[in-house]
Amino acid sequence: MRYKIMEKFKDCKIGTKIIIYYFIISVISITLSTFIYQNINKRIMTKKVSEMAVQTLQTIDSNLKLLIYTVNNESKILLSNLHFQNILKNGDERFNYNSQTAVNRYLTEFIQSNMSISSVYVFDNYGNRYFVDKKVYKSFSLNDIKNTYWYDELQKAQGGYIIKFNGGGLFNQADQKFVSFIRIINDLESQKPTGIMVINIPEDAISNSFKNITGNNDVDIMLKDENDNDIIHSKELTEYSISEDIKKNLKKNLKNEGKGDHYYFTERVNGNNYIISYLKTNLNWTIISKVPFSEISKQSNIYMLVILGMLLLSGIMSFLGLILVSSSITKPIDKLIKSMRAVENGEFKKVSVGTGNDEIAKLKNVYNTMICKIENLIEQIMLEQKIKRKAELNVLQAQIKPHFLYNSFDAISCLALEGKNDDVYKIIKALGNFYRTSLSNGREVISVREELQTVKSYLTILQIRYENLFVINMDIDDRCDEYKILKLVLQPIVENSIYHGIKPSRRMGNIFISTYLKNDYVELIVGDDGVGISEDKLNSIRKLNTAGIGLRGTMERLNIFYNGKSKLEVESKLGFGTKVTIRIPIK
Structure with a gap:
């Protein structure tokens, strides 16, 4: 019975074959459409939320870069003051009340012109200290700086700056957090080191750099330094809100992906789905965000997604149907093509394919006749x-x-x-x-x-x-x-x-x-x-x-x-x- 049906099907017209194939595929497509739609919807929403998280992290990173860039430019203006340079260069001779007052005046003007700075500490090569601090005085000396783990890194910067959390261990105050901007002061003429400058940026200034970004969204942000110290976090996000397995996975990807790479994963917290994302900055800091899926967004897009999904599904199923139909045509044609390629090597062989009495069979007969004539003609030529x-x-x-x-x-x-x-x-x-x-x-x-x-x-x-x-x-x-x-x-x-x-x-x-x-x-x-x-x-x-x-x-x-x-x-x-x-x- 099966053999007879297949023989009759071979004798059918190509149009009839297409109808039969398409009918079978349509039945299958209706069965699978609901399952496929659910998976497509979940994938699209995950992508949208992750894109939003990436944009948020990138914006925060840009604002932090702008903050550091501003402090860097302001510090250059201060260092270009000739009177300030002379006092530092001749600190062994000119360190007195007047010189200290003059430098403090410059530092005060510097702080007042930049609201994101809470304190400035300057040391000349002779250990003399000049400072202005809006908050609590921080007790450390030039020798304390030279004994830090990051002092070699500072010297290698050759006048450039380095960024450290709480002075890289110079001062640790439980109730205050700072990001310290540290650079060696070079003489403008000889470019030889004349001192060291430490500028402290308070926690409030860092928070304000991305306050407007997260203020109207249910987004939690955490900022960590290169030593995994918690610089700042917003709302309820702390390092303990991320499971240990996920933290290990994050660190693994952080190591493999490199600077500037973004990595995210999904996590279910208290019955709600969140995307936990991180971004490694050029400062070697890590920005972590927790972004919830938006129920409103789901509802507003669900009907459009269904329509698009069904259209896409119908297109795919139709395409699959055409593939199946074409396969019944192309298999005999493939043999014809192989025979044609063999002609390039001088092999003229007739094609024998298992077809009925359809158009492919007629094509085969015409081709075999043509091969015979071409073979004779080429031999003559x-x-x-x-x-x-x-x-x-x-x-x-x-x-x-x-x-x-x-x-x-x-x-x-x-x-x-x-x-x-x-x-x-x-x-x-x-x-x-x-x-x-x-x-x-x-x-x-x-x-x-x-x-x-x-x-x-x-x-x-x-x-x-x-x-x-x-x-x-x-x-x-x-x-x-x-x-x-x-x-x-x-x-x-x-x-x-x-x-x-x-x-x-x-x-x-x-x-x-x-x-x-x-x-x-x-x-x-x-x-x-x-x-x-x-x-x-x-x-x-x-x-x-x-x-x-x-x-x-x-x-x-x-x-x-x-x-x-x-x-x-x-x-x-x-x-x-x-x-x-x-x-x-x-x-």
């Missing part, structure tokens, strides 16, 4: 191209061989007229070796070793003909010897080097022949130290716009045989010689 390429190579090679033969007979005739029969014999024998190697039983490709032997035979002829004209310098990489290359690619280039490079210079020259095995190609180099080539003529050669048969024919033959994958580069400088580099791919 390849045969024609092979015959054409063979003819082109033969024409170019036929142009090169007579060109060399004419020059060889010219040399033989000259030697015969001069009566040098031994040299005539050597030339004829070398010429025979040359043609024996170059003909190579009709082969188009020969080994690098055979090509070099052809060149050596040619050079033997020219050395006899032109006595004391050139010296041969060969640097042969034996690894290249058995690699196959197109024959007669070096001889025309060597011929050009002698006739157009060495001979016009009217002096003895050098011919350089080298072979190298690179990563994926064999490199053949022919060079000379002759007259060189002008820039204009060099550009013409590179564009194959030259009347010379030898070099132009070699470039065309290489391009045809290797389908443009080989490279021939000509480098020359007038008066210094020419170098021709041929790179032939190994595969």
Whole structure:
């Protein structure tokens, strides 16, 4: 029964298949919609509340930075006072009632201009102390500062400031909390330390920096320093309101995430859900917030979320339905695609897919017919191209061989007229070796070793003909010897080097022949130290716009045989010689 139903379904139209699939999926989607909506709603609300917490923490961080920035700028104004600088610099001589009064007056004006500062303590290098404190006097000396754990950190700041809670242990008052702004005072001229300044920012100033942020929201804030000391907290949030497991998780993420990173987690307190968030500031402080989920926000957005959720769900289910439908179409088509890709590798195979009598089956039949015709057509084209390429190579090679033969007979005739029969014999024998190697039983490709032997035979002829004209310098990489290359690619280039490079210079020259095995190609180099080539003529050669048969024919033959994958580069400088580099791919 099942087999019959599946067979009938295969014979259905694609439109019918889509309707069946979509009906099944619609039933499933209605069943799952309620469950999905609840999860989506919870996820969205968690994200919204966490975003609000992040914005709150970032705003508090910005306000704290602004507070420190203001104190820093105000302190710079105070330190730039020349009279103040002179008193500190000459404290061993000028510390008296008048100097102390003058400095205290400056400090008083400084505090009055900045309401966020409660006290300022200044010590010169001689231990003399100047201070103004709005609250309770704090008893500590220059030696107490030098004995603190943070004194080395202060010196490394080199005139910059450091921030410590309650002076980093200088003073601990149970009823008061301060954030201490501490910096070394440098002389304006010599930039040498002349004293130390401690500015205390009270708890009230810090609270006021984010009072407006949390005043209208049910948000609790805690601020901790780098040593986990509780600087300030608002409302009911204390370190004990967070469970030990969550605190460990927070510290773990604080260590791994790094400065400036935000981390949050959810916690249920007294039946209400809260998001506990933290932010690590540039001051190495930690800002912690406890933000409740808003019931009003839930109610106002619930209907919109339902509508959006259902639309999204319907879209997803429809998409899944289309995927299922398309899979019944694409599976047979995938086989067609694999067959098409195999065609790129020269494999022409008919496709056999299990289909009924639908549109896919018709497509398969048309494709198989097309494959047969294409296979026959490509075979015909390849045969024609092979015959054409063979003819082109033969024409170019036929142009090169007579060109060399004419020059060889010219040399033989000259030697015969001069009566040098031994040299005539050597030339004829070398010429025979040359043609024996170059003909190579009709082969188009020969080994690098055979090509070099052809060149050596040619050079033997020219050395006899032109006595004391050139010296041969060969640097042969034996690894290249058995690699196959197109024959007669070096001889025309060597011929050009002698006739157009060495001979016009009217002096003895050098011919350089080298072979190298690179990563994926064999490199053949022919060079000379002759007259060189002008820039204009060099550009013409590179564009194959030259009347010379030898070099132009070699470039065309290489391009045809290797389908443009080989490279021939000509480098020359007038008066210094020419170098021709041929790179032939190994595969």
